[in-house]
Amino acid sequence: MANGSDRRTFLKQGAASAASLLVLSSCARPEAGRETNPGLDPALLGAVGDAVLPSDLGRDGKKRVVAGFETWLEGYRPVPELMHGYGSQEIRYGPGDPGPRWSSQLAALDLEARKRWGVGFAEIESARRLEMIRRRLAGADLQRLPNPTRVQHVAAALLAYWLATPEATNLCYRRNINPLTCRPLIVSPEEPAPLDAREG
Amino acid sequence: MQRVVESDVCIIGAGITAAMVAAKLADERDARVVVVEAGGDPPPIAARFSHRQRWLDYEENPWPADHVASQDVEGRPMGYSPSMQVGGLAMHWGAVTPRFSPEDMKVRSTYGVGTDWPLDYEELDPFYQEAEERIGVAGVQGAPDLDPRSGAYPMPPLPLTYNLVRLKEWVEKTGVPFWAMPSAKNSIPYDGRVECCRNETCSPICPIGAKYSPDSTFYALRDRNRIDLVTNTLVRRLVLAPGGGRIERAVALDRAHPDEPVEFRATTFVLAGGFVWVSHLLLLSAADGFPEGLANSSGLVGKYLAGHRGVNAYVELPMEIYPGMNRQHSLISKHWMKDGPRDRYLRHDFRVWESDYGRTPRLQDESGTILLGDEMMADWRARATSGMGTARLRCYYDVIPDRTSELTLDQGFTNDWGDPLPRVRFRDSEASRRLRAYSEERIGRLFGEFARAGDGKLLRVAPSDAQEHPGGGCRMGDDPAQSVVDKWGRSHDHENLFVVGAPTLPTTSCTNGTLTFAALGLHSAAEIGREFPERKSAQDP
Numbered sequence: 001m002a003n004g005s006d007r008r009t010f011l012k013q014g015a016a017s018a019a020s021l022l023v024l025s026s027c028a029r030p031e032a033g034r035e036t037n038p039g040l041d042p043a044l045l046g047a048v049g050d051a052v053l054p055s056d057l058g059r060d061g062k063k064r065v066v067a068g069f070e071t072w073l074e075g076y077r078p079v080p081e082l083m084h085g086y087g088s089q090e091i092r093y094g095p096g097d098p099g100p101r102w103s104s105q106l107a108a109l110d111l112e113a114r115k116r117w118g119v120g121f122a123e124i125e126s127a128r129r130l131e132m133i134r135r136r137l138a139g140a141d142l143q144r145l146p147n148p149t150r151v152q153h154v155a156a157a158l159l160a161y162w163l164a165t166p167e168a169t170n171l172c173y174r175r176n177i178n179p180l181t182c183r184p185l186i187v188s189p190e191e192p193a194p195l196d197a198r199e200g
Numbered sequence: 201m202q203r204v205v206e207s208d209v210c211i212i213g214a215g216i217t218a219a220m221v222a223a224k225l226a227d228e229r230d231a232r233v234v235v236v237e238a239g240g241d242p243p244p245i246a247a248r249f250s251h252r253q254r255w256l257d258y259e260e261n262p263w264p265a266d267h268v269a270s271q272d273v274e275g276r277p278m279g280y281s282p283s284m285q286v287g288g289l290a291m292h293w294g295a296v297t298p299r300f301s302p303e304d305m306k307v308r309s310t311y312g313v314g315t316d317w318p319l320d321y322e323e324l325d326p327f328y329q330e331a332e333e334r335i336g337v338a339g340v341q342g343a344p345d346l347d348p349r350s351g352a353y354p355m356p357p358l359p360l361t362y363n364l365v366r367l368k369e370w371v372e373k374t375g376v377p378f379w380a381m382p383s384a385k386n387s388i389p390y391d392g393r394v395e396c397c398r399n400e401t402c403s404p405i406c407p408i409g410a411k412y413s414p415d416s417t418f419y420a421l422r423d424r425n426r427i428d429l430v431t432n433t434l435v436r437r438l439v440l441a442p443g444g445g446r447i448e449r450a451v452a453l454d455r456a457h458p459d460e461p462v463e464f465r466a467t468t469f470v471l472a473g474g475f476v477w478v479s480h481l482l483l484l485s486a487a488d489g490f491p492e493g494l495a496n497s498s499g500l501v502g503k504y505l506a507g508h509r510g511v512n513a514y515v516e517l518p519m520e521i522y523p524g525m526n527r528q529h530s531l532i533s534k535h536w537m538k539d540g541p542r543d544r545y546l547r548h549d550f551r552v553w554e555s556d557y558g559r560t561p562r563l564q565d566e567s568g569t570i571l572l573g574d575e576m577m578a579d580w581r582a583r584a585t586s587g588m589g590t591a592r593l594r595c596y597y598d599v600i601p602d603r604t605s606e607l608t609l610d611q612g613f614t615n616d617w618g619d620p621l622p623r624v625r626f627r628d629s630e631a632s633r634r635l636r637a638y639s640e641e642r643i644g645r646l647f648g649e650f651a652r653a654g655d656g657k658l659l660r661v662a663p664s665d666a667q668e669h670p671g672g673g674c675r676m677g678d679d680p681a682q683s684v685v686d687k688w689g690r691s692h693d694h695e696n697l698f699v700v701g702a703p704t705l706p707t708t709s710c711t712n713g714t715l716t717f718a719a720l721g722l723h724s725a726a727e728i729g730r731e732f733p734e735r736k737s738a739q740d741p
Contacts, residue, residue, distance in 0.1 A: 054577035072257060080260040083404055089273055089282050094259060134570045142563035142570065147259050156563055159576070163561040164256075169524055172561070172580050179524025180256065182397040182408075185387060188361040192522050 040070060040099065040154070044106040047122035048155050051129040053162065056171050065162045069148075072161055073099055076149060095149055102154035105136070170195060203454070203462040205430065207234035208732060210450060210466035212435050212481070213473035214239075215288025216335075216714060217701030217721035219414035221470055223334055224725040226426035231732040233427045235418060236452065236464060238268050238434040238477075239284030242291050242415050249407040252399070262405040263291055268434065268455070270616040273476055274623040280476055280670065286431060287415035288474065290714065294403035294528060295384040295411045297337050297715040299328050301537040302348065303547065304709040307600070313545045313631050314600040315706045318678045318687035324719055325350050327726075331718040332382075335412045336390045339382030346377070346534040355387045358396060361525040363554035367591050368531055370517060370654040371552055378531040378552065384412040384715075391416075402528045430464075432456050436619055438469065438485040438494055438697070446696045447494070453617060468728055470698045471674075472721070475505065478703045479607045479673035480622045495674070495691040495699070500684050502607035504675050505626055506708040507667025508596040511640050513647040514557040517656035521589025523556035536595070537710060545631060546639050548597040549711040550646075555592040558659060559584040590659070593650065595643045598710040599667060600629040607673055626667050669713035671705035688727035689720070700724045 049066035050059075057065060076099075082092045106121075109132055113121040121129060133155045142156055145164075151157040162168055166178045175192040209225055211218050214237035225233050242263055243251055251262040267282035283289040302321035307314040329351045332339070338355040341347065357380040360368065364380070371378050385396045385406075396410040409416065421427040432455045441448035450464040471478040479502040483493040493501050531552040561580040563571050571579050610623040628636065640663040651658045677683025680692035689704050691697040701717035709716070 052572045052576075054574050056574075056577060075254075076258055077260075080254075080258055081264060082259050083255055083261045084267075084282060085404075089280050091267065091282060130572055133572065137563070137570050140564075143565075145561065145563065149258060155572070159561075159563060159572070166524070168561065172577065172584050173522055174585075175522060177522045177524045179527075180400050182399055185359055185396055185398060188359045188398065188526060189365055191362045191520075192525070 038103075040073065040103050041106050041110075042066075042070070043122045044110055044120075045070065045154070045158070047129060048106070048109070048133065049158055051126050051133060052155050052159055054171070066158070069158050069161045072148070073102075094147075098149055098151075098157065101152075102157065105154045109133070109136070201460060203460060205234055205428070205462065205464045207232040207428070207464070207466045209233045209468045209470060209728065210464045211235045211470040211472050212450060213237065213288065213471065213477065214286045214414070214418060214429070214431075215472060215474060215701075216290035216293075216414045217717050218288075218470070218472035219290075219417040220331060220334060220718045220721040221472060221700055221725040221728070222421055222427050223417050224330075224722055225729050225732075226421050226424075228735055229729040229732040230735050231729070233421075234430060234464060234466070235427055236430045236433050236435055236450070237284070237286050238271065238432070238455075239266060239286065240432050242266065242285050242287055242413075245409045248405055248409075252401055252405045252407040255405065256401070266291070268615075270614075271434070272613075272615075272621055274610050274613050274621060275625050280624070286418055286429065287413050291413050291415065292404045293413075293714060294712075295406075296530070296712050297332065297335070297339070297382045297384050298532060298534070298549070298711045299347070299349070299719075300709040300711065300713075300716050301346075301534060301547075303538060304598075304707065307545075307598070307707060311545045311547075314629070315675070315677065315682075317706055318676055318683075319723070321348070323687075324716075324723060327719040327722040328715065330722050331715055334417075334722075335384045335715075335718060336386060336393070337382050337384050337715070338387035340380050342379040342532075342534065343377040346538055347379075353382065355390055358383055358385060358387050358526075358529055360531075361529060361554070363521050363523075363525050363589075364529060364531055364552075366519050366521065366589075367517075367552050367554065370519070370591075370656075371531065371533070371650060373653045374650060376533050376535045376550075378533045378550075381530045381532045381551065382715075383529070386410045392420075398526045400524070400527050433462060434617075435464070435481060436484065436617065438481065440487050440490070440494070440694075445694050447694050458617075466696075468696045468698065468731065470700055470724070470728065471703075472700050475670045475673050475702045476607060476622055476624065478699055480609070482674070483607075483609050483622075484619060490693070495684055495693045495697060497693050498681055498684060500603075500675065500682070502622075502673050503603050503605070504601045504672045504706065505605040505607060505624065505670060506601040506672040506705060507599065507626065507670035508708055508710045509599055509636075509664055509667055510594050510596045511643040511647075511661065511663045513593040513644070513661045514555060514659040515591050515593060515647065515651045515654070515656050516558070516588050516659050517591060517651075517654045518587065519589045519654075520585075520587060521554055521591070523554055523559065523590075525554060527554060529553075532711075534711070544635060544638060545600075546597060546635065546642060547710050548595040548639075548643060551594050553592040553594075555590040556584075557590045557592065559590060593647050595646070596668065596710045596712075597639050597643065598707065600632045600707060601672060602627040602629045605672070626670075669702075669708055671702035671708045671713060671717070674699040674703040675706040676704040677706065687723075689724035690727065698724055698728055 110121040145160040148157040148160040208231040254260040255262040266285040305317040339353040340357040437451040485494040605627040609620040644661040674684040700721040
């Protein structure tokens with residue numbers, strides 16, 4: 001006889017198992033997890049950010065985004081219970097810790113740069129970094145960006161993280177739209193003001 | 201040791217309809233009210249900002265553990281949510297509160313389909329008004345012939361955003377009036393709650409309490425000692441009094457202490473658990489004289505499950521739209537709720553939102569080229585700021601349910617305590633089945649006409665299978681052979697048993713149903729309350 005909790009337990013265990021396999025296959029470290037994950041190499045991540053984030057952000061802006069991404073990753077609790085949308089009875093669970101996978105991807109970029117050009121990934125010029133990342137992303141479906149936790153490659157995850165921010169929307173439209181932030185109702189009917197040149 | 205909780209009125213379920221019933225009884229009657237909820241308490245207001253942020257950041261459920269693990273449903277009913285907590289599914293709701301139309305209550309006599317309700321719009325109007333005042337609805341009077349109401353909204357409407365102002369200019373080129381969707385969101389401070397500040401996450405979570413959620417009603421009543429709120433307690437059976445048709449007690453399980461039985465004894469029992477769990481409880485409670493379940497001499501408990509379906513579309517228009525100004529606010533027209541064709545039944549609402557369809561960032565273009573850095577930004581900007589904007593359109597259309605649109609007990613699928621769980625299957629009436637393709641085609645054509653009126657282009661039309669805002673299962677009516685409850689929600693079989701809200705609807709209209717569930721709950725509460733003395737003042741302790 002089936003039990004109502006069996007299905008949900010199965011789904012949770014399934015998500016956890018898949019996440020475990022992903023972690024194991026990406027870093028071959030059974031103990032890997034949020035508690036033991038040393039985080040992403042800041043220099044390598046910074047080099048990725050410098051290459052893939054738009055120049056509109058400026059040098060400091062890019063550093064700020066990379067730091068925000070690191071903080072965001074630190075805050076992730078693997079296999080969270082996800083929001084069940086209206087009309088959906090399924091209780092779903094998120095992926096495991098993507099940190100180890102992303103960490104190994106950064107290490108791979110660094111190793112490739114050292115083999116090809118004799119210097120680390122953070123030391124090669126931006127165009128080469130972009131070219132390497134482009135090749136790593138080839139074949140992935142990146143027309144729609146899911147939550148960064150579900151993005152395979154760290155470079156795309158960093159962009160997915162930033163593109164979901166109000167800052168990204170504002171920069172795109174060059175307007176102070178500020179989606180998802182607390183804004184007075186009274187100014188709703190007004191066209192969003194242009195970004196100040198200094199903000200842009 | 202068995203625990204017995206006694207009261208005058210025992211309300212089972214703590215969602216929005218239950219909140220209305222509890223509040224009205226507590227304010228107007230001298231009655232001891234107990235509310236029993238299978239789930240627990242939602243996070244307090246102070247914690248909701250961080251819960252919202254974690255939902256935005258990681259997609260985490262902002263209402264953690266808002267369900268009872270094994271209390272599941274077979275059949276994947278669309279529109280059903282596993283939410284069980286104080287406040288129910290209305291903790292997640294989008295808080296839009298259109299009324300139904302007068303035609304919704306007389307579809308048989310007007311259009312020859314479905315079943316007329318046993319009450320008309322004029323009878324429900326004061327309870328709509330009361331629901332709007334208790335919940336706190338911000339709205340503007342729509343075209344009076346399409347949107348009849350006898351009183352003013354308690355709050356001015358949420359202002360239209362720049363985007364919606366532009367979109368309103370466009371849709372009204374067709375000559376059809378549109379107006380701001382009424383919403384249970386504070387356009388001004390109201391009932392001790394703050395003004396909305398466009399956080400845009402009303403559904404699933406308002407971080408500041410500007411959106412009405414029923415937990416606020418329950419906790420206020422509890423703090424004033426007007427109700428007892430018993431949580432984490434799953435009612436498993438209703439039991440008849442010996443030799444009579446009255447309900448004597450509700451047998452429940454305290455999930456924190458499953459070995460200690462608990463039962464609720466009351467003068468009146470009110471079932472407020474929504475369209476799934478009310479029928480489920482009645483079917484579980486089969487007894488001598490009621491072998492097919494309590495309140496079920498008609499054989500209609502669990503039958504005629506209803507819900508409207510929708511058709512979505514995206515339209516590209518020659519206007520600048522800035523997605524993110526207030527994505528959960530919209531325009532509505534009820535033009536087609538009133539004037540459907542008499543020969544082929546089709547009634548629908550029509551809503552309009554800002555949209556970023558086709559204008560979201562991407563890292564790969566149509567040719568497969570990877571876009572990073574400035575290329576990515578240039579691609580996004582070119583699509584987003586081209587002088588063209590996108591609107592989302594949606595019409596819900598009325599679907600008349602078949603008798604076999606039903607909830608049954610699945611003896612092979614049980615919860616942790618061995619109770620059979622519900623199996624749900626929606627099924628259109630023959631008339632609605634025949635009209636489905638026509639309805640979807642006609643609505644799609646209407647979207648095309650609107651697009652052309654704005655020199656725009658229809659990008660996508662997508663009919664949905666989901667039957668939303670479901671109701672039924674204990675439909676109301678005057679004839680005990682053709683209905684489960686009367687117009688007050690009182691069981692034809694058990695004089696002290698009421699079903700309130702969504703399960704009582706014979707049909708579910710073609711627009712969001714929650715306000716109607718709440719109004720019907722208040723209508724029931726007026727009748728339930730007659731048995732108890734009037735409270736001298738709502739402010740009395």
